[in-house]
Amino acid sequence: MKKGILFVVSAPAGCGKGTILERVLKDKKYYYSVSATTRKPRPNEKDGVNYRFLNKAEFETLIEKQEFLEYAQYCDNYYGTLKAPIEENLLQGKHVILEIEVQGAMKVRAIRPDAKFIFIAPPSFETLRQRLEHRGTETPEVIEKRVNAAKRELALKEQYDYCIVNDVLEEAVKDFRSIVRAEELKVQP
Amino acid sequence: MKKGILFVVSAPAGCGKGTILERVLKDKKYYYSVSATTRKPRPNEKDGVNYRFLNKAEFETLIEKQEFLEYAQYCDNYYGTLKAPIEENLLQGKHVILEIEVQGAMKVRAIRPDAKFIFIAPPSFETLRQRLEHRGTETPEVIEKRVNAAKRELALKEQYDYCIVNDVLEEAVKDFRSIVRAEELKVQP
Numbered sequence: 001m002k003k004g005i006l007f008v009v010s011a012p013a014g015c016g017k018g019t020i021l022e023r024v025l026k027d028k029k030y031y032y033s034v035s036a037t038t039r040k041p042r043p044n045e046k047d048g049v050n051y052r053f054l055n056k057a058e059f060e061t062l063i064e065k066q067e068f069l070e071y072a073q074y075c076d077n078y079y080g081t082l083k084a085p086i087e088e089n090l091l092q093g094k095h096v097i098l099e100i101e102v103q104g105a106m107k108v109r110a111i112r113p114d115a116k117f118i119f120i121a122p123p124s125f126e127t128l129r130q131r132l133e134h135r136g137t138e139t140p141e142v143i144e145k146r147v148n149a150a151k152r153e154l155a156l157k158e159q160y161d162y163c164i165v166n167d168v169l170e171e172a173v174k175d176f177r178s179i180v181r182a183e184e185l186k187v188q189p
Numbered sequence: 190m191k192k193g194i195l196f197v198v199s200a201p202a203g204c205g206k207g208t209i210l211e212r213v214l215k216d217k218k219y220y221y222s223v224s225a226t227t228r229k230p231r232p233n234e235k236d237g238v239n240y241r242f243l244n245k246a247e248f249e250t251l252i253e254k255q256e257f258l259e260y261a262q263y264c265d266n267y268y269g270t271l272k273a274p275i276e277e278n279l280l281q282g283k284h285v286i287l288e289i290e291v292q293g294a295m296k297v298r299a300i301r302p303d304a305k306f307i308f309i310a311p312p313s314f315e316t317l318r319q320r321l322e323h324r325g326t327e328t329p330e331v332i333e334k335r336v337n338a339a340k341r342e343l344a345l346k347e348q349y350d351y352c353i354v355n356d357v358l359e360e361a362v363k364d365f366r367s368i369v370r371a372e373e374l375k376v377q378p
Contacts, residue, residue: 119376162374175374182371185351185364187308 012150
């Protein structure tokens, strides 16, 4: 069986990454990589679906055993990507989608140069601001912070293989599928 | 304006390359590179459409002026690809499709490493043989020669970036478009 391909996907908040991936992942040929974390589950979060919830000791044992492709600490909690489920799924011929922020993606790039890196960008910062405002869940200050963070992250898109501008959702989903198909058609070196 | 991409396409005879390209080229974003030749035009061939017909002196002057991306001699005739129309169309933002046999493609690869190389393969040699027989224009000996030539050419597909297996025409056309779209989405280095 032909091995699957590892796709690493990053996007600033509000770029519609979640909606694009939701559509793409309907196809059974993908496996969505679930992150491990030591933070407490929120009321409607399920272990193995939203995150793999571990306690600190468990997480640190896995770090020692070098079971993580990458991991990081935010606000006293660990977040990381386990190697084993990714490898198993690739060997079964599934494409693995790893959704991760830019710093994590760059760590993965160093270890897995065979992975393909996709950046999802907003059509403009104005659109991004409008989308965040439209959500209605964030204060103006938080929106301003997010837009500025997006500007910093966008500068890193040069480090990615592909960039999809999410203007029209249908087109962005089609673009994502085109990238995957083209990678499938690549002649193996 | 964003520059177009040069796509070099090769396929053994009978792989349906002509039909795939005919479909793809309906889109105005492509320019099909017409070869120059010193061979005499056949009754229904038009200058500038099937070939650019030149006499030997004209062709040799262009060789001296290094106007060819590649050229070769077969049966006392020259065949070649002129650089100028390719460059002009790429600058205008059009993707250029250069249909060429494997040896010519390898020459182009050496000069234009930025070009993308697509190989179109038959689903099997048995299918290829059946397609050639179905055409009814070739003798069994010629068909045998073509199938053997295809086997030799297929060994060179490793030199290409992408390989499309033309089993179902619709799928092959879609694959071609996916490759082009993915290349458009690539982050410029």
